[in-house]
Amino acid sequence: MSSENNHLSLPSEASRPSLWQPQPIDKVTIDQVLRGLKRRSAVGILAGALVSIGFLGYSYLFLRSYRHSVLVQVEPIQSSGARLGTTLESVHRLALISLPLLSGETKGDVATLVQVLNSDIVLRPIYEKFLVENPDLDPKQYSYQSFIGSLKIQPAKLTSGNRLLDQSSQKIIEIQFSAREREKIESLLGILVEELKRFSEKEKQNQIADNLRYVNQEIQKTLSQIDDLEDQLNQFRFQNRVVRPDLVASQLNSVNSGSSDLETYLSLLDNLISARNENRVKLESAQATFKSLEGQLRLSPAEALAAANLAASQNYQELLTKLTETETRLAGEQAKVNENSPTVQALQEEKRLLLEQARQEARQITIRNQDQVRQPETLIGYQSAVSGSLIEKYIETRIELEALRRADAELSNQIQTTEAEISRVIRLANPYRKMEQRFAAAQEALRLLLQTRQSLQLQIAQRDFTWRVLSDIDNKEEYQVTPRLLRALVIALMLGGVSGLLLALILDWLDDRFLEVEQIRQQTPLPILGEIPLTKTFDQLAFSRLETPLTLWGLQHRLPSATPAFRESFYFLLTQLESLGLPRSLAITGTVGKEGQTTLAIYLAVAAAAMGKRVLLVDANLRQPSIHQGLGIPNVAGLGELLQGEMPFPHWFSLLANRAERLWVLTAGQVQQEPMILLSSARWFDFLEGAKDTFDCVILDVPPILAAAEAHRVLAAVERALLVVRLKKTRREAFAQALQACDLSLQQKLLGIVVNGVAVNHRDFRGYQNSAAESAVAPLSI
Known part of the structure; x- marks a missing residue:
């Protein structure tokens, strides 16, 4: 293989970024979260199921309680001292104004009674009596607020067929209580019914009178508050x-209606801007x-004023007239005689004297403008030439x-x-608006208080109530169990789902190992050159x-x-290496060991030999050699x-000249010296150079980068x-340390990453499995 094919087009070490580039936590995407949930789905489902089952058990053992409701019928009776002939309808006609209460506005006598029964004046004595009859209850654990939360008093929801009756016209209330024990419910309902029967007209009248006194006090306080707020507004x-700096029109009263100060100033600003624009138009025309005119006269304003004053002076005009006549006569004489004539000289002297007098007259007239008109004699005769x-x-x-x-x-x-002023008014608008809102709120509170007082006054004239229990308190078969099974099941599923999701995310986040190939891509710019799947069987080599x-x-x-997927992955890896330029010497290393680099080195060498290359596989892990174990030699x-x-x-050359084998293996042998010394010696470099000259590719099984120092020498x-x-x-930490160690001097050496232990769907290689089974009869010779 030529040196050109061995060349890898990678950036220089100076310009190449760091090999370790961890992804920031704020860059985590939804896809990564879903991948983590998928990886931990089994643990999440198991944890969610345990939480759901635990909640159902806990709710059954500790949260289960009983609930019972009783219906009480309210019967109107005539109050003491009521006039004869007063009917229920006539009393109801008096209560046309609704009573505003904390729970909202309700109409009718039953609604008023419900609000009274829910007050602390009625319920606190019942709570204290309930504690006395049940000494096993601890007031610290079973507080008054817990008691109120377990008790519900409301108008009964009665139906006629499929139609819900109007609550304002019915005369039945519902009392509902929940407790862990049925005996507690029976005790409380009994106490409550007795107290209702004792609730007399005098108690109600006293309560309404107290409420009325309280309302009157609040009315006085509100009136004082309104006066104070009004004084603050005026101040x-x-x-x-x-007057009113805010732009929004006030809704306090009709006195403050009209435009605000801000609107007034804005209108004034518009008028001033319009007036200035009109004035500037006139100014441009005048200029x-x-x-x-200045171009026509060629005079300054002061000179023009002086010329006008000269034109208005009678003496000056007479001097100008004489001077004109003298000039006329002088011109006539000069035409007749020569200039040395006594007559001509006399006329010239007369002209000089008249001109001097005109200059004196001009200086006297322009004395007031002497700072502006430096030479008034230049104006002599000017007014005669200009209109x-x-x-x-x-x-x-x-x-x-x-x-x-x-x-x-x-x-x-x-x-x-x-x-x-507009800026000042805008700054004042916010505090003024807040004061105005407080004033309006106080007025609204006063209106509601007055309405409440009127309602209380009308209630004093209304009829009182008596009660009749319509339910059987002792019938324990009607007691309902809470929470209901469906509700508890829904809550359990929700808690189980949330807890399972959280546990799955936490476990996936705490796991420092790489679980997917995509996690490796997110941590380094090095390319993933190969993905080796898991296999339980290996090829038999002779x-x-x-x-x-x-x-x-x-x-x-x-x-x-x-498996076919396992074998094909090495051919894919070899194809990637050839596309980059297969190096003559290639080291296979890991981070801390037991990552399958020895197996990867063996099968990569086998794949290269199968592709027709002469390969030398060297076990350079002199501390813990393992190639001989993997090959069985x-x-x-x-x-x-x-x-x-x-x-x-x-x-x-002479040794392998007549040999047909494409793959040769050199084991580590028996090492007597330190591997660091041996791999730093000249013999090591000589051996490597000689092997590269003989073989197409030399593949070396190298110790892990973080486990042995001689790994850096080999690399x-x-x-x-x-x-x-x-x-x-x-683990990510070991991976980061290995890449950071390579950043110092071995950055250009790392060609890429090979991921081992990738899960592959073997059904995709079913055809390869069939062909492999057929070819298993005849061994392949390399």
Whole structure:
């Protein structure tokens, strides 16, 4: 095989990631959870069944109790002091307003009685008397709350045919009690019936009067609370200068109806923004007009104002008129005579004097604008060339422009102030809303209290009750057993299912062994090159012995006895290795041992020899050699004697030139020195090089990485190595330590992983089994 075929296209050690890449716990998928449940299904089912059976037994022995119900008929009688002629219907017409109670609103006299009977005033004396008659009950274990939970007093649900009667019109109540012993139920029901018979009109009237006094006290407290809350609201409004800062309209009363402070400020902000936008439109128009006029006049605003003042001065205008006349006369004389004429010189002097007077007049008029108009004499005669109306319009536009700018600044300030107020009101909205909600809740509580007081006042005028027991308390055959079997069975199944699932997940999580191939893929980027199934039978191999004097064993015949799935898995593995480039020297190792690497090395060598390759199988596990045991051959002079120098190196070419065997085996032999020393010697490397030159592939059974230090020496000397992982045997911790040890210097050596002990459905290989049975008659020769 050429070196090109031996080359494996794998990344360099510097760029290759770590071989151990555990999956984080937060990356666990539902599929992995379901796989774990499937692996532990037997344990989960067994645990769930035990829990279900245990719960059923516990519920029968400790949770079983009895329950009995009695019906009591309520008969209306006339109260003492009632007016003659008062009927039941007339009293009922008085009680149109429902009485709000803790359990909800109920209508009618029976509903009121049920609420009274469920009160502590009636039930606590019954509980104390029940404890006296049953001294075996411990008040600490059987508390008053437990007593109330076992007792239920409610209007009876009576039917007429298939129709449920209206509870508000019936006059029967149901009393139900549960206990562990039937005698306790009989005792309690007897006490309760006696107490009901003693429940007189005076007791009821006193109870209603007490309730009425309590309600009146609560009304006064609520009124005080409403006053305090109203004062707090007013104080909040006064301190923060608001009326109602929240955006939601108040529902307290009609006084607070209308828009809120936030709505008012938002409306004001919209108006201010609109006004500023309109003002800016006018400002842009005025600026355009001003620039146009400024371009026509070519004057600053101060110069234009000074020109207007000069145009309004009478003395200045007279000086300009005289100056014009003098210039006219001077032009006429210059046309007649030369410039040295006395008349021309006199006119020029007069012009100079008039011009000086005009300048003096201009300085006097523009004295107020001397900071803006530096040379007022430049304006002399300007007003004559420009229309006065144009200057006036220029000045008016300037004034309008200044006014619009001041208005824009003022509107911007008002907008900023309004936005600040809106932010302040928004911050005040939440506390104000909470105060308003408390105020509304207090008002609602006051309404309910007033309604309750009215109902209690009406109850004082209503008729009282007397009772008649309609059930037989002593008939123990009517006692029901709780919990019922169906309910207990459902609870048991639920508890069993949940406990089974939890136990299965916990056991699967605590199990540190690899149980599936997918678990190995999730922990390392190394490829899974082969999956070796379980087998109970192995092929029968026959060897010939060759003395050199080094003892070599050549495979003569092979009688297939292993399962087809087992044999085919090695051909699959060999195909994977060939696709990557079968190395000339290949080490088979494990993590801690007993993972089947020796068996894998033997059958991989057998498969390679069957494919026509000349293979040398070497037992490099000098501490615990096992290839000779797997092949059934004696461990005579082998690798150990060769490395110790007791035997010379064989001449491989001449030795095997006339031999037809494709598979040769070199056992470990008898080792007298430390394996670490032998496998670090030059003879070891010389032996390995000579074997690689002679055989197509040299397969070495190497000690586990974590069990022997010389394993690293062997792995460093070979071209590639396979790591064997056995399901239900190899632990994740050992696997991680082995990969981390290879990360240091042997990362490029590991070609991949071979998983041993994979469960395979042998029905898929039924055809192979038949062919194997037919070919078993004739042994295969390799």
